[in-house]
Ligand SMILES: Nc1ncnc2c1ncn2[C@@H]1O[C@H](COP(=O)(O)OP(=O)(O)OP(=O)(O)O)[C@@H](O)[C@H]1O
């Protein structure tokens with residue numbers, strides 16, 4: 008079928024879709040790029056003028072920028088660590104034959120269906136609240152001082168909330184991977200004298216690497232843009248203690264009405280996200296081959 | 298050493314009894330083949346011996362020591378699985394080395410043993426490949442290599458050749474037999490292919506629905522099958538089983554006659570019939586002869602018999618080659 012003629016026809020026929028997708032991506036990107044070079048403040052509409060790289064200079068020299076960059080990486084790395092280890096352990100647990108397996112699995116998956124805003128609200132008000140939260144009650148019941156999670160360690164609290172949301176995703180993917188593990192391989196390892204721990208290290212973990220890679224790649228994409236959880240819980244504070252890049256862009260453009268600065272921040276975030284992506288693909292992407 | 302004794306071993310899955318209590322004695326250095334139709338419990342029995350399934354009752358002894366409750370690793374047996382069960386993410390070298398590594402052996406010692414096993418199995422050039430980059434026969438050899446490096450008390454094979462093509466199967470059959478000659482280790486080999494069973498075994502165990510129908514050397518089973526099931530199962534093509542008045546004439550309820558124990562002539566004989574289908578194998582020809590009053594009888598004849606479909610022939614059973622079975626299907630003396 009791969010004649011010259013059919014190939015030309017094929018190209019012609021998929022071109023509308025490709026062009027549409029290309030425009031879909033390139034138009035917003037180009038506009039953001041354009042805005043990032045303008046002095047464009049919503050408080051002074053109609054006064055846009057060419058600003059060169061000054062938006063970028065302001066954004067990159069803002070002390071909040073480095074905090075935000077660090078916070079973003081800490082948040083992503085923290086959530087990945089919790090979800091991958093937790094996901095592997097939960098998947099191992101759920102893979103065991105047990106009573107009420109169906110219901111338990113649905114319960115485990117449930118957090119994934121809760122909207123980020125809702126789950127963040129529930130966590131802040133019902134669990135982490137220093138006065139009414141369950142954790143506070145528990146602490147008081149044990150005679151301890153209630154801990155104000157969101158004020159005292161805001162980034163950790165947000166990491167926990169986001170990890171709670173993403174744990175089911177990791178668990179689900181790793182569980183399906185576990186279920187595809189050949190039973191005879193496990194039995195062969197058992198006969199070869201491998202105990203449960205050795206079997207986990209030498210058979211299960213290598214079998215899971217590809218799925219773990221998928222989990223890390225997909226989650227990183229979504230975690231770099233975590234926003235609702237921060238807006239609902241800490242508003243990036245106290246100070247900039249829980250401001251991520253995404254949130255900083257929002258603060259810049261929507262709270263300070265500086266569209267140009269926000270656009271510049273957006274472009275910086277895009278570049279950083281790509282750096283992270285290249286880094287990840289280099290590091291673990293080869294697990295996906297073969 | 299590798300003497301395995303089963304005493305009243307039985308296995309139930311839920312309320313289905315797959316293996317009723319059976320007794321079996323496997324001597325040191327023997328090549329024992331479990332053979333039987335699909336679903337008769339061969340794999341289950343092997344897995345009971347390996348320790349991959351718990352027995353529902355009875356005792357398994359290895360070298361006189363009760364091994365019933367021992368985990369698989371502590372029984373000192375090695376198994377080759379039908380799917381080979383190689384570790385896909387490890388090189389051939391690491392696959393073969395795995396049991397030694399688990400035993401905590403010294404790395405230089407491991408390397409030496411792996412090289413030695415690879416040399417025996419013609420795998421030296423492939424040690425750094427992954428299982429996915431090997432042919433079926435090579436994978437089979439890696440699986441065997443992984444079993445032999447441990448120097449187990451006995452090898453367990455579960456239909457190891459069923460994924461190979463016919464030519465390779467014959468080759469591997471010889472290689473495994475040769476391996477048994479060199480190592481002189483007990484081997485238990487599961488197959489549903491009676492040719493494999495006949496050619497490789499010192500001792501064949503014929504299983505039917507979990508029960509042991511007969512235990513004996515290949516020629517024992519061929520010459521004096523204990524019952525109708527064994528008579529029909531061992532030998533290719535199948536033994537002719539004839540009932541009715543003809544069997545009664547021999548004082549039996551069913552009489553059995555192998556295709557190779559019937560003389561063929563065009564002029565005179567005990568039975569007359571017409572040639573139906575014939576299978577030409579080159580060296581032999583198997584004729585299906587329709588005999589009045591007896592039905593279809595399979596007869597072996599030379600590769601160059603000029604007989605054609607529809608020819609009239611006469612058949613004579615060779616004296617002393619008739620097997621007689623009673624109403625329960627048991628062989629009569
Ligand atoms: N885990 C199990 N649960 C319930 N029944 C089982 C289980 N494993 C095997 N059986 C049943 O036990 C019987 C024997 O199975 P087994 O695998 O030993 O057969 P086999 O002789 O090896 O057959 P084959 O030649 O097809 O491999 C079958 O009827 C099978 O359905």
Ligand SMILES: [Mg+2]
Pocket residue numbers: 339340341455456
């Ligand atoms: Mg089987």
